[in-house]
Ligand SMILES: Nc1nc2c(c(=O)[nH]1)N[C@H]1C(S)=C(S)[C@@H](COP(=O)(O)OP(=O)(O)OC[C@H]3O[C@@H](n4cnc5c(N)ncnc54)[C@H](O)[C@@H]3O)O[C@H]1N2
Ligand code: MOO
C-alpha cells in the first residue's frame with residue numbers, strides 16, 4: 001500500500017520551518033568588499049553631518065548685517081581678508097566690512113553668517129588688496145549648511161540586516177566604518193539525487209537527463225546571499241546516499257537535497273531521514289508545484305528535501321529556504337514581497353491546492369499585469385528563466401478570469417516583507 005500523505009497549508013508549512021530559523025553568525029570585512037552583503041550591526045552616526053558649518057557655494061562669506069543698506073544703486077564694499085578652499089581651516093574672524101573668499105565645502109569663518117555666490121558679487125583690487133562689493137541684502141544663515149543639519153551624532157541610520165547598496169556603503173564610509181560587521185554567509189550544502197542524472201558536461205544517454213536542479217539551487221543560494229557547497233549527485237542507492245548526506249550535514253549550516261521525496265520505489269529520502277534520526281516537519285504541502293516538499297530537522301539543523309521536478313524544486317526553495325536564509329542574514333523582512341496585480345490570462349481550471357505560477361509582470365500606466373512565463377507544469381524547466389515573480393492562485397473550486405486581482409510574490413526584490 002502506498003503511503004497516503006496529508007497535505008498541510010502553505011502558511012502552516014512556512015511557519016513550521018521558520019520556528020527553526022536562527023540568526024546567523026557575524027564577520028568583519030573590509031569596506032571595499034562589503035557590497036551585496038547584509039549589515040550585522042546597525043549604522044550609527046559617529047559624528048554630526050556636516051561636522052562643521054560649511055559653504056554650499058563658491059563665493060564670499062560675510063556678515064549679513066553689513067549688507068543691510070545694500071541695494072542696486074548702493075553697492076556695499078568688503079575687504080577680502082582671507083582665501084580658503086575645502087579642507088582649509090579659516091584663521092581670521094571677520095570684523096565689520098570684511099569678507100572671506102570661500103569655496104564650496106569649506107568651513108565658514110568665525111564672524112560670518114552667510115555666503116554670497118560669486119555670481120552676485122563684483123570683485124576688484126585697490127592698492128593690491130582684493131575687495132568685493134554686493135548690491136543686495138543677505139539674510140542671516142543664507143547659504144550656510146549648518147553643522148548637524150543632515151544627521152546628528154548618535155542617530156541610528158540603517159537597520160541591522162539591511163542589504164549594502166552603494167548608498168549604504170557611502171554612509172559606512174561617511175561614518176568611518178572602514179571595517180564592516182556583516183552577516184556571515186550561511187553555508188548551504190546541495191546534493192542532487194537520481195540515478196538518471198548526468199553532469200552538464202556529459203553527453204545525453206537513453207533514459208538519462210542532465211542535472212539542472214543543483215545548478216539552479218546554487219544560483220538561488222548565491223542570489224540571496226548564501227554560500228553553496230555542492231556535494232555532487234547521488235545514484236538512488238540507500239547506503240551510499242545515507243553516508244554522503246550524513247557526512248555533508250557535518251560540514252554545512254543547512255542541507256538541501258533535490259529528488260527522491262515522493263512515494264516512488266527509488267524515492268529514498270524518507271528512509272534516509274529515518275536512518276539519520278531526523279524529525280520530519282512535513283512531507284506534503286497544499287501547493288502546486290512542490291507538494292512533495294519535505295523539511296526535516298536533525299539537532300538544530302534544517303534539511304530541505306526539495307522535489308526533483310525542476311519547477312517544484314525552484315518554488316520550494318523560494319518559499320521555504322529563502323526566508324530561513326534571510327533570517328540568518330539578520331533580514332527583518334525575510335519573506336518574499338507580495339504585491340497585487342491583474343491577471344493577464346484566464347486560468348479556467350480550478351485546483352484544490354494553492355498554485356504558484358512562474359510569471360513575469362507588465363505595466364500599463366498605473367496598472368500591473370501578471371502573465372505566466374511558460375508551461376505551468378511542475379516537471380518543466382523552461383518556464384523558470386523568464387520568471388521574475390510567482391503568481392499565487394488560492395486553491396478551491398473555481399478558476400480565475402483575466403483581469404481579476406491576484407497576489408504576486410516578487411523574486412527579484414531583495415527587501416522582502418515581515419510576514420508571509
Ligand atoms: N504516486 C505518486 N507519484 C507522484 C506523486 C504522488 O503524490 N504520488 N507526486 C508527484 C509530484 S507532485 C512530484 S513534484 C514528483 C516529485 O518527485 P520526487 O521529488 O520524488 O523526485 P524524483 O522522483 O527524484 O524526480 C522527479 C522528476 O524530476 C527529475 N529530476 C530529479 N532530479 C533532477 C535534477 N537534479 N535535475 C533535473 N531534473 C531532475 C526526475 O528525473 C523526474 O523526472 O513526484 C510525482 N509523483
Ligand atoms: O510536488 Mo509536485 O510539484 O506538486 O507537481
Ligand SMILES: [Mg+2]
Pocket residue numbers: 259260261262263264266267308
Ligand atoms: Mg520520485
